[in-house]
Amino acid sequence: MKQARVVAALFVSVLLQTAVIPALLPGVIVPDFVFCLSAAVAIAAGGGQGVALAAVGGLIKDGLTGAFVGANAGADMAAAALIGIVEPQLFKESLLTPAVVIGVATWVREAVYMFAIGSFGARVDVQRAVYVLVPWLTALNCCAGVLIYKWIYLHPRERQSTLIQAEPVAGTQSRPRGPGRS
Amino acid sequence: MNKLLSRRRAIVTCVSVILLVALIYSTARDRERLSAAEHVLREVFAPVARGADYVSRTVSSCVSFVASIGRMKRENEALSAEVDRLRSEVVQLSEAARENARLSSLLDLKSSLEGRTVVARVVYRDPASWLESVVIDRGSSQGLATGMAVVGPSGVIGRTTSVTAHTATVLFAIDPRSAIGGVNSRSRDLVIAEGIGDGSGLLRVRPIGGECDIVAGDVIITSGLGGIYPKGHVVADVISVEQDKYGVSKTAAARPRVDFQRLEEVLVLIDPARGAAR
Numbered sequence: 001m002k003q004a005r006v007v008a009a010l011f012v013s014v015l016l017q018t019a020v021i022p023a024l025l026p027g028v029i030v031p032d033f034v035f036c037l038s039a040a041v042a043i044a045a046g047g048g049q050g051v052a053l054a055a056v057g058g059l060i061k062d063g064l065t066g067a068f069v070g071a072n073a074g075a076d077m078a079a080a081a082l083i084g085i086v087e088p089q090l091f092k093e094s095l096l097t098p099a100v101v102i103g104v105a106t107w108v109r110e111a112v113y114m115f116a117i118g119s120f121g122a123r124v125d126v127q128r129a130v131y132v133l134v135p136w137l138t139a140l141n142c143c144a145g146v147l148i149y150k151w152i153y154l155h156p157r158e159r160q161s162t163l164i165q166a167e168p169v170a171g172t173q174s175r176p177r178g179p180g181r182s
Numbered sequence: 183m184n185k186l187l188s189r190r191r192a193i194v195t196c197v198s199v200i201l202l203v204a205l206i207y208s209t210a211r212d213r214e215r216l217s218a219a220e221h222v223l224r225e226v227f228a229p230v231a232r233g234a235d236y237v238s239r240t241v242s243s244c245v246s247f248v249a250s251i252g253r254m255k256r257e258n259e260a261l262s263a264e265v266d267r268l269r270s271e272v273v274q275l276s277e278a279a280r281e282n283a284r285l286s287s288l289l290d291l292k293s294s295l296e297g298r299t300v301v302a303r304v305v306y307r308d309p310a311s312w313l314e315s316v317v318i319d320r321g322s323s324q325g326l327a328t329g330m331a332v333v334g335p336s337g338v339i340g341r342t343t344s345v346t347a348h349t350a351t352v353l354f355a356i357d358p359r360s361a362i363g364g365v366n367s368r369s370r371d372l373v374i375a376e377g378i379g380d381g382s383g384l385l386r387v388r389p390i391g392g393e394c395d396i397v398a399g400d401v402i403i404t405s406g407l408g409g410i411y412p413k414g415h416v417v418a419d420v421i422s423v424e425q426d427k428y429g430v431s432k433t434a435a436a437r438p439r440v441d442f443q444r445l446e447e448v449l450v451l452i453d454p455a456r457g458a459a460r
Contacts, residue, residue, distance in 0.1 A: 019231040023238035055198075062209075063223040066216060070205035077198065120210035 005152050006041060006053065013037050013148075014060055029133065031140035034061055035109055036148050038080050039102045044092065044153035047084010054080040068117045075113035079105040092153070095146050102145035106138045281446070287335040288447055297412070297453030300324050304445050305349070314357035314377065315340070318448060321348040329410055331451040336439040337416035338362060338404060339448055350450070354442050355417065356383055363408035364417050369395035375402055375417050375436060383442065385418045387434040396434050398422055412451060 013033035021030045034057035042050020058073025065072075083105055090097050110129065118124040216224070285301075292299050302318035320326050322345050332339045332352045340354040353360055358379030364387070365372055372390040387402055400420040406413025418436030425432055 014227070015230065015234045018227075019234035020238045023235045024242045060223065060227075063220045064227060066220060066224075067209060068206050069209040069217075069220070070202040074199070074202040074206070077202075081195075116206055117210075120206050122210070 036145035042083035050080035079109040098149035
């Protein structure tokens with residue numbers, strides 16, 4: 001997994017989440033691209049990198065909102081850490097894996113986030129969150145997470161394996177003819 | 183080694199949790215000032231977000247424009263139909279206003295006359311204008327008879343000729359078969375105004391008697407002596423005067439004030455003896 005891809009993905013995710021999608025589709029629930037990215041990294045590269053990215057991405061989100069700084073970061077980090085615990089047992093070559101893992105992680109993340117801001121005085125409408133917001137967000141995050149996972153993990157691996165398969169064929173073609181066949 | 187790693191992990195986790203809780207606690211209340219890190223983050227991100235927002239809105243407006251082309255086409259068709267309908271209504275209303283003005287002036291004339299009068303509408307005219315006459319929509323059932331004077335707000339139009347139950351023919355004053363007994367309003371000399379019938383729409387004014395004082399610009403009005411046209415209605419304005427070749431009498435050309443080509447409503451004087459203009 002290339003670091004540059006992840007950094008670019010983080011930048012694009014923040015832009016999509018905070019500026020582009022709210023401008024294109026005002027008033028709709030936006031998928032949490034930054035969280036999806038950190039979750040996808042946690043699935044692909046392990047909990048350490050996932051948690052680190054979740055900390056950076058979460059703090060960016062917190063810094064832009066300006067209230068309860070650390071709540072997004074903490075929630076994202078907790079979810080990424082949980083993914084990191086199960087990561088060694090995951091089958092990573094299927095798109096179903098990130099869909100399921102990110103779906104479950106979204107619920108964990110939202111629970112941690114609501115608990116964090118609720119503990120410090122914010123009014124949390126749990127019923128609306130459980131029945132409306134989080135199910136929608138889970139569906140959106142699953143879709144977005146699958147795309148991100150494919151882009152940062154599966155797609156580079158497919159390209160790499162294609163190149164590895166192509167190399168011996170090229171070597172065979174350039175091999176000089178043996179003396180017995182001349 | 184594993185023990186050391188897990189111990190280090192536990193320490194990092196604990197420190198992270200403590201830091202985050204402290205951070206959330208310190209930022210949970212309303213703050214007047216943001217921290218330096220938040221300040222920098224926002225200042226760095228704001229122009230990028232503004233640019234992204236601008237691009238997004240541009241793309242969004244383009245997409246919605248393309249998506250709305252079909253709807254706009256339908257709206258355009260509906261609005262075009264509406265414009266056509268409204269234009270037609272405007273024409274109708276303008277026509278009604280013009281008709282209203284004409285009828286008002288006719289009504290003024292009607293109220294200025296003493297005798298019984300009938301307002302009639304022109305229903306037929308000769309398309310080729312060969313005949314200096316029109317057909318009106320009032321006839322004997324409304325009291326019309328042949329030889330009744332027909333006038334308008336601008337002056338004398340002519341007289342009725344053939345009359346049916348609901349129609350009548352009006353022979354214009356400019357028809358060669360028409361002759362109106364008139365008087366020069368300035369010199370009070372009696373004249374006869376006859377139609378020339380050459381398509382010029384003019385009247386030939388001949389004096390009755392030898393001496394006649396008539397010049398261009400004089401106004402000829404009805405004398406009331408012929409028995410058809412009551413006294414005082416404008417017949418025509420004298421535009422030129424000619425001396426005959428022997429120098430004995432004068433003949434004048436006069437232009438009626440009535441536009442015979444655009445007549446639409448006329449007033450028929452049922453009682454010519456009492457239809458004099460007041």
